[in-house]
Amino acid sequence: MMPTTPRTAADADACFAGTYAEARKQFLTEATAAGLALQHHAHPLTGAQGEPLAMDVARHGPMTVERLLIVSSACHGVEGHCGSGVQVAALRDPSFLSSARDNRVAVLFIHALNPHGFSHSRRVTHENVDLNRNFQRFDQPLPANHGYAELHDLLLPDHWPPDAANQAAVSGWVAEHGLPRYQAAVSQGQHTHADGLFFGGTAPTWSNQTLRSVLREHGQGARHVAWIDLHTGLGPCGVGERIWAGMNNPQAIARARQWWDNGGATPITSIYDGSSTSALLTGLMWSAIHDECPDAAYTGMALEYGTVPITSVIDALRADHWLHRARQQGRAVGADLAAQIAQSMRDAFYVATTDWHEQVVAQGLQGLHQAIQGLKISA
Numbered sequence: 001m002m003p004t005t006p007r008t009a010a011d012a013d014a015c016f017a018g019t020y021a022e023a024r025k026q027f028l029t030e031a032t033a034a035g036l037a038l039q040h041h042a043h044p045l046t047g048a049q050g051e052p053l054a055m056d057v058a059r060h061g062p063m064t065v066e067r068l069l070i071v072s073s074a075c076h077g078v079e080g081h082c083g084s085g086v087q088v089a090a091l092r093d094p095s096f097l098s099s100a101r102d103n104r105v106a107v108l109f110i111h112a113l114n115p116h117g118f119s120h121s122r123r124v125t126h127e128n129v130d131l132n133r134n135f136q137r138f139d140q141p142l143p144a145n146h147g148y149a150e151l152h153d154l155l156l157p158d159h160w161p162p163d164a165a166n167q168a169a170v171s172g173w174v175a176e177h178g179l180p181r182y183q184a185a186v187s188q189g190q191h192t193h194a195d196g197l198f199f200g201g202t203a204p205t206w207s208n209q210t211l212r213s214v215l216r217e218h219g220q221g222a223r224h225v226a227w228i229d230l231h232t233g234l235g236p237c238g239v240g241e242r243i244w245a246g247m248n249n250p251q252a253i254a255r256a257r258q259w260w261d262n263g264g265a266t267p268i269t270s271i272y273d274g275s276s277t278s279a280l281l282t283g284l285m286w287s288a289i290h291d292e293c294p295d296a297a298y299t300g301m302a303l304e305y306g307t308v309p310i311t312s313v314i315d316a317l318r319a320d321h322w323l324h325r326a327r328q329q330g331r332a333v334g335a336d337l338a339a340q341i342a343q344s345m346r347d348a349f350y351v352a353t354t355d356w357h358e359q360v361v362a363q364g365l366q367g368l369h370q371a372i373q374g375l376k377i378s379a
C-alpha cells in the first residue's frame with residue numbers, strides 16, 4: 001500500500017474550508033489543475049450568502065473504462081466540510097490519480113450532493129428531506145416509525161432553547177427506552193412529519209433526481225462500481241467508521257472486508273447485524289446504483305467520521321429544525337439565536353482542528369487507495 005498521509009499538518013488543514021463557497025472554489029480549482037472533466041448541475045436556489053449552488057462532478061479517466069470509483073460529499077449538506085476536504089486531498093495526491101490511471105480505474109468525484117444544506121449549515125435538503133432516507137419506492141407504502149411519532153412534539157417544542165419541563169420529558173423518554181432506541185427512533189427516518197427530523201420525504205428530491213442522472217451517464221459502461229460516501233456525526237471523534245453501504249449480501253460484504261478492513265483493524269460494520277453505530281435504515285442512497293447501473297457489480301461504504309456525542313448531535317438537529325419551522329411559520333427569530341444555531345450545526349458535524357483534519361485525510365486517502373487495489377483484482 002502507498003503511504004497515504006499528508007506530508008504536513010498544514011497540508012491537511014489546507015484541504016478544508018469554512019464555507020460552501022470556499023470549498024466549491026477549492027474543489028473546482030484542484031480538479032481543473034489535475035485536468036479532470038467538469039460538469040455543473042445548477043441547483044434552483046441560492047446559498048446562505050446569495051451564491052450559486054451546484055452539484056459539481058469531476059471525472060478522471062475515460063468513459064470507456066469499466067471500473068469506476070465514486071467519491072461523494074455532502075449527502076448531508078453540512079457534513080460536506082469534511083467530505084470536500086477529503087476530495088480536495090485526493091485531487092492533491094498525485095499517487096492516487098496515477099494509481100487510478102495505471103490500474104484502469106476511472107474516478108468520479110461528486111462534490112456537494114446536497115449543496116443547499118452545505119451552504120446553509122443544514123443536514124437536510126431545501127425540501128427539508130434527509131437525502132439518505134429519500135431513495136424509497138414512493139409508489140409503495142412507506143415504512144412507519146412509531147417511535148418518532150411519539151417523540152416529534154418533544155423534539156420540537158414551541159420555544160428554543162427548550163425549557164426545564166421539555167428537557168425532563170426528553171430525559172424521561174431516554175431513561176425509559178434507552179439511548180439506542182432514542183437514536184433509532186429519531187434517526188431511522190420517517191415519512192409522516194414534513195417539518196420534522198430525518199424526514200425521508202414523499203417524493204424524490206432534486207438531489208435524488210440529479211444524482212440518478214449522473215449515475216446513469218457515468219456508470220453506463222461500468223462493470224464494477226465502488227463508492228465511498230463521506231459522512232460525519234456518529235462515533236468517536238476523528239475515527240472513520242467504515243459502514244457497509246449496500247444490500248445485505250454476504251458475498252459483497254466479504255469483498256468490502258477484503259478491501260477495507262485492514263485485517264480487522266478498521267472493521268467493516270453493518271446496519272444489518274447491529275455492528276454499526278448507525279441504526280437500521282431504509283431509503284438509502286446506494287440503492288440508486290442498482291436502479292441506474294443494474295449490470296454493474298457494486299462495493300461501497302459510508303465513511304462516517306465521529307465528531308461530538310450523539311446527544312449533542314441530536315440537540316443541534318432539534319435546534320436547526322425548530323429554526324426552520326419558525327421561519328416557515330413567519331415567526332420572528334433573533335439574529336443572534338439563528339447564528340448560534342447555525343454554528344452549533346457546524347460544530348456538530350465538522351471539527352475544525354488540525355488533529356481531526358489529519359485523521360480524516362489519512363483514513364479517507366487510505367480507503368480510496370484501497371478501493372483502487374480492490375477494483376483492480378475484482379473485475
Ligand SMILES: [Zn+2]
Pocket residue numbers: 075076079230231232233
Ligand atoms: Zn451523514
